[in-house]
Amino acid sequence: MPTKQSANLDAVSKAIIEQLQHDGRKSYASIATEVGLSEAAVRQRVQRLLDAGVMQIVAVTDPLQVGFLRSAMIGLRVSGDMTEVADALTTMEEVDYVVTTAGSFDILAEVVCEDDDHLLELLTKRIRALPNVVATETFVYLKLNKQLYNWGTR
Amino acid sequence: MPTKQSANLDAVSKAIIEQLQHDGRKSYASIATEVGLSEAAVRQRVQRLLDAGVMQIVAVTDPLQVGFLRSAMIGLRVSGDMTEVADALTTMEEVDYVVTTAGSFDILAEVVCEDDDHLLELLTKRIRALPNVVATETFVYLKLNKQLYNWGTR
DNA sequence: AGTGAAACGACCGTAGA
């Protein structure tokens, strides 16, 4: 079950995570030789990290290469409780990222669409149609300069 | 070598990707039985998808669980060429996400920091100190509502 | 939490269609 607190990771676990951030399918045996543990010990630690929700090992795809040519960040201003709007956004499949923020936007949502028509339909018919959405501002992506999945073992 | 064009993925490749989006370490053999191909064929297709940059299989970590308690999105307005600022941001290790956008911000950058002091130092001493940065607006994250790595096989 | 060893299953290279 995922813990909410920050786990105390020792140097060995950090080293294991770092290996897997480069190659999620790297064998436990070869990680073991690099970090100086037995293969079984590495496997147990990886299992614990996965169970605790500290990391997950997954395939991540490049949207441009799988037919999603138009991405954007949408900033929303909301009246009243923003959790309902945030919840509604999380259920939309084009929306891959939702954060509740402090600042001139209450919510930031990243959307991945096939083309401009798709984005327009999503924005006008579904996002701006949500109750309590007062205003939106759309930042169409021109270029993705950096995308790191490797948080947290620097 | 990563191609820049969007690849044409058939139903089988999409099915393989979908399996790996749930478990990046799932064995080729068990994927093979699910999609109805031989183990070697699955292995070859996965290798091609990785080589083409269509997907990568990596460990992704939860910043809160590895000691990064303060995240934020920073919108930047830039004078002149924005590529230099974007490039400078990509070299900063706290910056995990940089996009060049159209709208009232020229660049959006997501940063992952240990605490507020760290964020303040990064923002004032390093980001706002960059040449041609005219203005910034910081959206401190209160709650991460949704984070999907599974782009593109819907 | 970690080690070691033995049985099992997955992975890899190669050949052939």
Added chain:
DNA sequence: TCTACGGTCGTTTCACT
């Protein structure tokens, strides 16, 4: 680009520390 197959290596389980 797929299947078939044999050798090798990785993984799993378990008893022990």
